Amino acid sequence: MDYFFTILPKMGSFFLLMCIGILIAKIGVITKENITLFPPFIIKVVMPCLTFSLMIENGTTFAALADYGPVVAGQVLSYLFLMVLGWLSAKAFRMRYPLANMHRGCHVGGNYGFIGIPLLMVLFASGEGQQYIPVCAAVDTIFIWTIGILFFTYSKEGGMASGLRNLFNPVIISILLGLIVASLHIELPSFIGDTVSSVGDCSTPLALIYLGASLCFINLKSAAMLKEIFALVVVRMVLAPVAVYAVASHFLTGTETVLLTVICATPVMASMVSVAHQYRLDEEYASAAIFVTTVASLVTIPLVFFLTSFL
Numbered sequence: 001m002d003y004f005f006t007i008l009p010k011m012g013s014f015f016l017l018m019c020i021g022i023l024i025a026k027i028g029v030i031t032k033e034n035i036t037l038f039p040p041f042i043i044k045v046v047m048p049c050l051t052f053s054l055m056i057e058n059g060t061t062f063a064a065l066a067d068y069g070p071v072v073a074g075q076v077l078s079y080l081f082l083m084v085l086g087w088l089s090a091k092a093f094r095m096r097y098p099l100a101n102m103h104r105g106c107h108v109g110g111n112y113g114f115i116g117i118p119l120l121m122v123l124f125a126s127g128e129g130q131q132y133i134p135v136c137a138a139v140d141t142i143f144i145w146t147i148g149i150l151f152f153t154y155s156k157e158g159g160m161a162s163g164l165r166n167l168f169n170p171v172i173i174s175i176l177l178g179l180i181v182a183s184l185h186i187e188l189p190s191f192i193g194d195t196v197s198s199v200g201d202c203s204t205p206l207a208l209i210y211l212g213a214s215l216c217f218i219n220l221k222s223a224a225m226l227k228e229i230f231a232l233v234v235v236r237m238v239l240a241p242v243a244v245y246a247v248a249s250h251f252l253t254g255t256e257t258v259l260l261t262v263i264c265a266t267p268v269m270a271s272m273v274s275v276a277h278q279y280r281l282d283e284e285y286a287s288a289a290i291f292v293t294t295v296a297s298l299v300t301i302p303l304v305f306f307l308t309s310f311l
Contacts, residue, residue: 004305010122011298014115014208018294021212030213038210039271042203047113048174050200051134055178056193058131062183068135071256075139078244078260082107083151085235093228102282103228105152105275106289107236110266112140114211115297118204119262129255136263138175144269152281211294214270218287228285229292232268237293237300238307241265245308265304267293 024030030038054060086107090100110116117133124130181188241264248257268289276286 004302004309006123007119007305008302010119011302014118015298017205017208018212018215021209021214022216024209025213025216032217035210035213035217038206038213042206042210043113044170046199046203046206047117047137048170049196050117050203051137051171052174052178053193053197053200054130054134055175055182056188057197059182060131060134060178062179065135065179068132070252071132071259072135072139074248074252074256074260075136075263076143078248078264079108079143079148081244082110082236082240082264083148085240086152089228089231089235093231095228098281099228099285101152101279102272102276102285102289103232105148105281106232106268106272106286106293108148108151109144109269109272109275110140110263111211111269111294112137112263112266114207114270115266115294116140116263118207119266119301120259121204123258123262124255129259132256132259134175134178136259137171140263141169141171149275211270215291215294218273218291226288226292229289232289233293233296233300237265237267237297238304241304242307242311245304246311249311261304261308262301265297265301267297270294 021030025035083104086104089107090103093103095103117137120129120133124133180186241261244264245257245261248260252260268286270290272286272290273283275281276283
């Protein structure tokens with residue numbers, strides 16, 4: 001129940017940040033044209049800075065990676081569990097390609113970067129648990145852009161090649177640099193460390209303001225698919241994380257269990273529309289799923305931790 005009372009007011013803060021994004025989009029500060037500049041800046045600059053600073057602050061070395069084995073295994077198993085749920089859900093609704101592929105993909109691709117990391121930074125504000133964030137970011141990137149891409153684009157050519165290309169990205173590079181610096185005990189000048197850390201600290205407000213603004217430009221023509229999206233919210237964002245918590249709590253520490261629960265409770269990742277466009281899947285469904293799950297997460301994430309408090 002402690003996590004529930006910690007999360008509840010913070011979700012209110014997240015909501016206000018998203019409202020700021022909506023407001024500045026409505027008054028024209030952010031437009032449909034310039035909003036496309038946000039994701040590259042956040043993913044290629046802000047997130048790598050956050051990841052690198054966390055690696056250095058927590059002294060994460062190559063030798064210490066062995067300690068994260070149980071969490072990494074749990075994260076991978078959680079993603080596989082979500083894949084099975086996505087496949088079963090698509091079968092239950094008798095979906096066909098390309099809608100079925102998109103529905104499955106929405107189960108696997110959670111918004112770890114824009115929702116998961118800000119929430120984990122709040123939950124682990126005291127420092128305990130923050131060392132897992134960059135490691136899980138690496139696992140998330142590798143899994144989603146390789147096995148995840150193949151999972152819901154298996155009928156398309158080039159899925160694995162695209163996934164492998166995505167492995168070479170700024171977040172992975174920042175993790176490797178952080179491991180090298182920490183392992184070799186390199187002392188960085190304070191002005192470098194402080195600058196990188198301050199840029200990384202912008203991740204939460206920037207990500208949530210962007211999410212809020214992006215909701216104003218999402219195509220909602222998929223209202224006819226609300227039944228399927230409602231199922232996505234219930235299964236992917238409530239039942240799945242509660243189930244993961246129930247199982248993980250028997251094998252992992254409390255902090256590690258909460259970490260996996262948050263990862264599974266995140267809404268559909270914001271880049272799913274781009275993925276749908278690239279692989280010629282159902283873009284309208286992706287847009288509606290992002291909108292509905294992002295808004296719903298303000299309620300479902302606290303609900304998940306309320307439910308798990310009884311386990």
